[in-house]
Amino acid sequence: MKMMRDRIDQELASFLDSKVNGSIDPAVRNIVQLIRTFTLSGGKRLRPIFTVMGYSLFSRPDSRIYRAALSTEISQTYFLIQDDIMDQSLVRRGRPTFHIDVHNILYSGQEGLQRQSESIAIIASDLADSYCHQVLLTSGFSSDLLVKADQELTSIFETTGHGQLIDVNSSVVDDFHIRDLIRVHLWKTARYTIEGPLIIGAILSGTGRKIHKLSHFGYSLGLAFQLHDDYLGLFGDEKTLGKSVKSDINEGKKTLLILKAIENSDESDARFLREILKSGHVSDPEFERVKRIVEQSGSLEYSLSFSGKLAENAKKYIREQEGDQETKRFLEWLADFIIKRDR
Amino acid sequence: MKMMRDRIDQELASFLDSKVNGSIDPAVRNIVQLIRTFTLSGGKRLRPIFTVMGYSLFSRPDSRIYRAALSTEISQTYFLIQDDIMDQSLVRRGRPTFHIDVHNILYSGQEGLQRQSESIAIIASDLADSYCHQVLLTSGFSSDLLVKADQELTSIFETTGHGQLIDVNSSVVDDFHIRDLIRVHLWKTARYTIEGPLIIGAILSGTGRKIHKLSHFGYSLGLAFQLHDDYLGLFGDEKTLGKSVKSDINEGKKTLLILKAIENSDESDARFLREILKSGHVSDPEFERVKRIVEQSGSLEYSLSFSGKLAENAKKYIREQEGDQETKRFLEWLADFIIKRDR
Numbered sequence: 061m062k063m064m065r066d067r068i069d070q071e072l073a074s075f076l077d078s079k080v081n082g083s084i085d086p087a088v089r090n091i092v093q094l095i096r097t098f099t100l101s102g103g104k105r106l107r108p109i110f111t112v113m114g115y116s117l118f119s120r121p122d123s124r125i126y127r128a129a130l131s132t133e134i135s136q137t138y139f140l141i142q143d144d145i146m147d148q149s150l151v152r153r154g155r156p157t158f159h160i161d162v163h164n165i166l167y168s169g170q171e172g173l174q175r176q177s178e179s180i181a182i183i184a185s186d187l188a189d190s191y192c193h194q195v196l197l198t199s200g201f202s203s204d205l206l207v208k209a210d211q212e213l214t215s216i217f218e219t220t221g222h223g224q225l226i227d228v229n230s231s232v233v234d235d236f237h238i239r240d241l242i243r244v245h246l247w248k249t250a251r252y253t254i255e256g257p258l259i260i261g262a263i264l265s266g267t268g269r270k271i272h273k274l275s276h277f278g279y280s281l282g283l284a285f286q287l288h289d290d291y292l293g294l295f296g297d298e299k300t301l302g303k304s305v306k307s308d309i310n311e312g313k314k315t316l317l318i319l320k321a322i323e324n325s326d327e328s329d330a331r332f333l334r335e336i337l338k339s340g341h342v343s344d345p346e347f348e349r350v351k352r353i354v355e356q357s358g359s360l361e362y363s364l365s366f367s368g369k370l371a372e373n374a375k376k377y378i379r380e381q382e383g384d385q386e387t388k389r390f391l392e393w394l395a396d397f398i399i400k401r402d403r
Numbered sequence: 404m405k406m407m408r409d410r411i412d413q414e415l416a417s418f419l420d421s422k423v424n425g426s427i428d429p430a431v432r433n434i435v436q437l438i439r440t441f442t443l444s445g446g447k448r449l450r451p452i453f454t455v456m457g458y459s460l461f462s463r464p465d466s467r468i469y470r471a472a473l474s475t476e477i478s479q480t481y482f483l484i485q486d487d488i489m490d491q492s493l494v495r496r497g498r499p500t501f502h503i504d505v506h507n508i509l510y511s512g513q514e515g516l517q518r519q520s521e522s523i524a525i526i527a528s529d530l531a532d533s534y535c536h537q538v539l540l541t542s543g544f545s546s547d548l549l550v551k552a553d554q555e556l557t558s559i560f561e562t563t564g565h566g567q568l569i570d571v572n573s574s575v576v577d578d579f580h581i582r583d584l585i586r587v588h589l590w591k592t593a594r595y596t597i598e599g600p601l602i603i604g605a606i607l608s609g610t611g612r613k614i615h616k617l618s619h620f621g622y623s624l625g626l627a628f629q630l631h632d633d634y635l636g637l638f639g640d641e642k643t644l645g646k647s648v649k650s651d652i653n654e655g656k657k658t659l660l661i662l663k664a665i666e667n668s669d670e671s672d673a674r675f676l677r678e679i680l681k682s683g684h685v686s687d688p689e690f691e692r693v694k695r696i697v698e699q700s701g702s703l704e705y706s707l708s709f710s711g712k713l714a715e716n717a718k719k720y721i722r723e724q725e726g727d728q729e730t731k732r733f734l735e736w737l738a739d740f741i742i743k744r745d746r
Binding site for chain 1: 428431488509510519523529532534536540541545554558564565567569571574
């Protein structure tokens, strides 16, 4: 893992350096420099690792796949810059978010230039998006494979957009159901973070084998990953997590834990949960009541058993998938790890 | 022209219909429907026409090039949605801008959901961007040509982003020079509107001929096009243009006409021009003074002679370019038309 991550970081730095050095205009150069800093500081490189894994199921990793895999990492820059504008977030990965960085650095925090900084950030996200296609198209694979992989990349971006649409819209609609939530998780998390990156790697290997079990693995594990994330967001340990366990509730996140608890509770508990999500602030006793309702309604058990089953299914799928044994064992291990992690 | 445009409109409608009909989620479907409406209502289809022209220099237009050419039209949806958010514009092509449409239709104009509507619009621009790559990659050309064309498309988007960065930044920096302005015009207008679309067409024809004269034609004509646009924006006829001739000044646009007039004028006239750009409102007598300074400083003559020379150069370049005679004659005619049009 560590070796793979280091190699990805190296390739990433080298590509972004070439972009900085290739900028002839000083205003452009400043922004490309900020894109470089943002992309390199932080991030677990999960997506490019999955791309290399999808490839190594069928072919020995080479320099081409490490180059192509950058597309699934730079896409994080593309989407996170936009996410942070949409949520008006100030901090990301322990640093100022991109539009805040622009405001501080380019405009020295000058009053009234917040909107202007967001505009610059939107353009930066467009640049990152164009980089995603560039690293892929110049990775050195045959044109036939590149066309297929780029179609997949574009389709992943489209699916992610669909998930994001439903997600952003969910905060203002009342009839947001479990079905909608699962859709958001499958489209925005599972496909974008696990299934898509794996499939891009598999496509680039040029394998003739069927890969639909790999796809099932990605969707199952992606959903399990999200459910476990929501679990930690409510029942995790603040110190280990490094963030407040109240933040999900304060942000009004409609997680499966909450939606299922509302469905299973009597009217007074259900109304309490609905109102607490809208309040933007949960007190200590209220927070304890939220956890109690989630437990007593059976929602906690439902969610844990659901993510456990998903991880088991994922492991079954990857065992049934043809391909390199060692890679398969690693992916199986990852499935266990993902639903057992405590942060 | 008319026939080409009709064919492009047909292809565009058919692609966007397939996107609407393929949306299984109702929230997604609503937005894709808005993308369809926005893209189909208005626009001169200049970019896809240039793509078909670039192709027909070397090959007889077929259904594949009409499909691929949509990429240079849908990119307008991608960028215009973002432009209108950045400028906080309310009207585009005689209709509400995209984010305003979202606010009115999706949220019935509800107070406090303006930001939310802009977020949805940003996601819609991402979807349009993914459509650009999709129409190209599924156009049916050989993989080798598709990879080259998609690299060109991505590079055009990157260059456009660079131009847009300098442009957005220009409104808040004082040392914005003619050199910077020409850069914006070359990157944001010439490459994006004329040179890029032509080159994509030429690439897809699979020609082995050199195409750098075609590229020169595109850059020269693109710059001439922009200068003539700025000329009309100050000296044009309001009725013919269908917009106020004062709007460029009121928006504080730093055009070549204004920058050159500032450069050539005495301190009092120069200060007047600088201040009027910042004021956001120009009265009738002030507007007459602006025009008088632009004329008397020699800036008007400079700009007209510059765009005239550029158009002449463009015509020379296209005559020197190898390729189909009829297409070349059409492009030459277009060069004349572009600097003689009165709207």
